[in-house]
Amino acid sequence: MRASVRREVVIEVGADEAWAVVGRPETLHEWFPGVVDCTVEGDQRTITLRTGLSLDETILTNDPLQRRFQYRISGGLFREHLGSIDVIALGERRCLVTYASDVDPATMAIVLGGATGGALDELRGQLEGGTP
Amino acid sequence: MGRKILFITSDQQRYDTLGCNGGTVGRTPVLDGLAAEGIRYERAIPQSVVCMPSRSTMLTGQHPSTHGVWMNGVALPVDAPSVAAELHRAGYRTALVGKPHFEPFLDPFGRFVENGLSRAGVPTVTSPWADGTSGPHRGFEHLEFATHTPMGPLHYSRWLTANHPEATGGFYAVLDADLEVNAEGGGATGAPQVKDNPIPRDLYHTDWVADRTITWLDGLAADDDWFCWMSFPDPHHPWDPPGSEMGRVDWREVPLPAGYIEDPAERERVLDGKPRHWRAWYDGTLVSNYEAPTRWVPATLTADQVREVNARNAVEVELIDEAIGRVLAAVAARGWEDDVDVVFTTDHGELQGDFGLLFKGPYHVDGLMRLPLIWRPAPRAGVAPAVVTRPVGLVDLAPTFCEAAGLPAQPWMEGAALPVDDAAADAAGRTDRGVVTEWDSEVLGVDVHLRTITRDGWVCTTYRPGTVHDGGEGELYDLALDPLQQVNLWDDPARRSVRDETVEALRAQDRPARTPRLPVEAPV
Numbered sequence: 171m172r173a174s175v176r177r178e179v180v181i182e183v184g185a186d187e188a189w190a191v192v193g194r195p196e197t198l199h200e201w202f203p204g205v206v207d208c209t210v211e212g213d214q215r216t217i218t219l220r221t222g223l224s225l226d227e228t229i230l231t232n233d234p235l236q237r238r239f240q241y242r243i244s245g246g247l248f249r250e251h252l253g254s255i256d257v258i259a260l261g262e263r264r265c266l267v268t269y270a271s272d273v274d275p276a277t278m279a280i281v282l283g284g285a286t287g288g289a290l291d292e293l294r295g296q297l298e299g300g301t302p
Numbered sequence: 303m304g305r306k307i308l309f310i311t312s313d314q315q316r317y318d319t320l321g322c323n324g325g326t327v328g329r330t331p332v333l334d335g336l337a338a339e340g341i342r343y344e345r346a347i348p349q350s351v352v353c354m355p356s357r358s359t360m361l362t363g364q365h366p367s368t369h370g371v372w373m374n375g376v377a378l379p380v381d382a383p384s385v386a387a388e389l390h391r392a393g394y395r396t397a398l399v400g401k402p403h404f405e406p407f408l409d410p411f412g413r414f415v416e417n418g419l420s421r422a423g424v425p426t427v428t429s430p431w432a433d434g435t436s437g438p439h440r441g442f443e444h445l446e447f448a449t450h451t452p453m454g455p456l457h458y459s460r461w462l463t464a465n466h467p468e469a470t471g472g473f474y475a476v477l478d479a480d481l482e483v484n485a486e487g488g489g490a491t492g493a494p495q496v497k498d499n500p501i502p503r504d505l506y507h508t509d510w511v512a513d514r515t516i517t518w519l520d521g522l523a524a525d526d527d528w529f530c531w532m533s534f535p536d537p538h539h540p541w542d543p544p545g546s547e548m549g550r551v552d553w554r555e556v557p558l559p560a561g562y563i564e565d566p567a568e569r570e571r572v573l574d575g576k577p578r579h580w581r582a583w584y585d586g587t588l589v590s591n592y593e594a595p596t597r598w599v600p601a602t603l604t605a606d607q608v609r610e611v612n613a614r615n616a617v618e619v620e621l622i623d624e625a626i627g628r629v630l631a632a633v634a635a636r637g638w639e640d641d642v643d644v645v646f647t648t649d650h651g652e653l654q655g656d657f658g659l660l661f662k663g664p665y666h667v668d669g670l671m672r673l674p675l676i677w678r679p680a681p682r683a684g685v686a687p688a689v690v691t692r693p694v695g696l697v698d699l700a701p702t703f704c705e706a707a708g709l710p711a712q713p714w715m716e717g718a719a720l721p722v723d724d725a726a727a728d729a730a731g732r733t734d735r736g737v738v739t740e741w742d743s744e745v746l747g748v749d750v751h752l753r754t755i756t757r758d759g760w761v762c763t764t765y766r767p768g769t770v771h772d773g774g775e776g777e778l779y780d781l782a783l784d785p786l787q788q789v790n791l792w793d794d795p796a797r798r799s800v801r802d803e804t805v806e807a808l809r810a811q812d813r814p815a816r817t818p819r820l821p822v823e824a825p826v
Contacts, residue, residue, distance in 0.1 A: 281825070
């Protein structure tokens with residue numbers, strides 16, 4: 171069974187500042203709790219989790235004009251996956267960041283919902299300079 | 303020197319599985335003995351009928367609305383109040399051995415402390431405490447974990463995999479290929495979550511939890527004060543006890559439980575008298591929570607399957623009883639017998655055939671809500687044996703531990719020390735106040751919200767608007783006349799005044815939900 175989850179956070183920085191982090195796929199481990207390493211070659215990204223698990227990903231969209239990043243995890247626990255991060259300006263110094271995960275099996279959507287929510291909290295904490 | 307505290311929990315165990323509570327399938331002489339020497343509670347009620355919120359209540363002394371773990375998969379914040387931290391601060395040595403489940407198990411990112419301790423090889427880590435200080439994680443200086451399976455990152459799993467890999471393959475796979483609760487049947491009857499497990503008894507997690515508890519106790523000084531939470535993963539499904547022990551109970555000889563209605567038409571009539579998620583789950587048209595197999599339809603449950611599940615459950619309960627006996631013998635060998643308070647309970651019950659159902663969910667009836675609870679105060683305290691019939695809650699445990707340790711209950715605790723008899727309960731106003739149980743769940747587009755009060759011989763559940771409820775539904779049961787809760791009196795005009803009074807008592811205790819609401823991190 172497939173499921174879709176979305177997490178979001180409002181961050182008190184400009185959208186360009188948030189996109190400067192989100193749009194750099196090689197730095198994911200710096201703001202995604204539980205990701206300890208990240209390598210990018212072309213459109214292929216491999217992330218290593220704290221548990222030692224490794225996930226292979228394909229980057230599908232990295233669009234600085236729309237401020238949209240999309241990727242697909244292949245293999246492992248996932249039959250199907252699409253991750254989408256959008257940075258939406260809400261004002262000169264305010265933006266909304268959404269992180270959506272469309273996943274089969276559905277259980278992993280719930281797990282990714284928790285993990286991506288934690289990542290957005292960390293992103294906000296780092297960008298606003300306070301505690302996430 | 304204070305009183306030492308041995309806090310023993312099982313997981314998902316019904317009230318009627320103990321001999322002292324009228325159980326006849328399994329033998330529980332150790333717990334029956336503790337009950338005879340101490341206080342046996344006949345209506346102990348959880349504040350949630352699933353693991354994570356209920357265990358969080360035990361630790362914090364708070365209802366789910368307050369501690370914020372509103373459903374399984376929501377992590378208790380690391381700086382949540384903790385009775386173990388209070389005891390540690392007072393000089394107690396503190397340990398939790400066995401199943402924790404304050405944080406999600408399904409954690410591929412390794413985000414949660416519980417899942418990383420074994421791999422890190424440390425007994426605890428320093429975490430922030432609720433008062434702004436810091437100390438051992440949740441107040442425990444020693445943490446050593448196990449759960450129902452040999453899979454995953456907890457201590458028991460890693461120990462078994464490293465030292466006895468041949469024993470790991472006999473367990474039931476709790477989750478299926480979709481990582482949902484497995485519906486596959488096994489045993490003699492094809493009952494879900496049942497499997498013959500050839501594992502030797504001494505490698506099974508029940509004995510491991512007792513062994514590790516004894517090892518920790520053996521390392522303490524004779525005059526140490528200590529608080530040890532020994533937390534058995536059984537008799538929670540899967541029902542896969544060691545094969546060598548299966549001869550204890552012949553499932554063919556197990557009587558059907560009183561709550562199992564044999565005639566399907568009568569069973570369905572009873573279910574139809576309840577809010578509609580009951581029948582919808584039974585028919586397989588609604589899955590409202592993650593705790594039961596999504597691919598299993600309760601209407602397919604046979605009488606023999608109920609017998610086999612109950613037999614296996616009884617075997618697991620007997621093994622726990624014997625493991626407790628070993629730990630108590632170790633306590634006695636240290637000369638601590640007169641100084642130790644022993645508290646035994648569980649986090650919630652199991653439907654185990656009632657209404658033709660298994661497992662658990664948003665169903666606030668005795669199968670899930672009436673728990674075994676025994677408090678054997680330290681003999682030197684001179685507390686007379688008693689039976690308490692008045693309702694008490696797991697929310698009362700934390701203040702009870704404080705009292706045993708000679709500490710005041712903390713202001714953040716929402717319960718009160720357990721009464722030592724009915725007169726004490728009445729004097730404390732417990733009879734009027736009753737005990738509240740909460741349910742909230744939101745799983746893949748389906749939300750369910752219940753609030754229940756057990757008070758003055760009645761159990762009353764109100765519903766809030768959700769996917770299959772408009773908020774006007776309810777359940778009202780007379781515990782004296784209808785001990786199996788088969789006749790819902792919610793819409794009975796003759797009981798309108800009781801209903802109104804009980805609902806008012808429930809609403810008077812309505813607690814605001816923690817804000818912001820804690821996120822769901824995983825399904826379990």
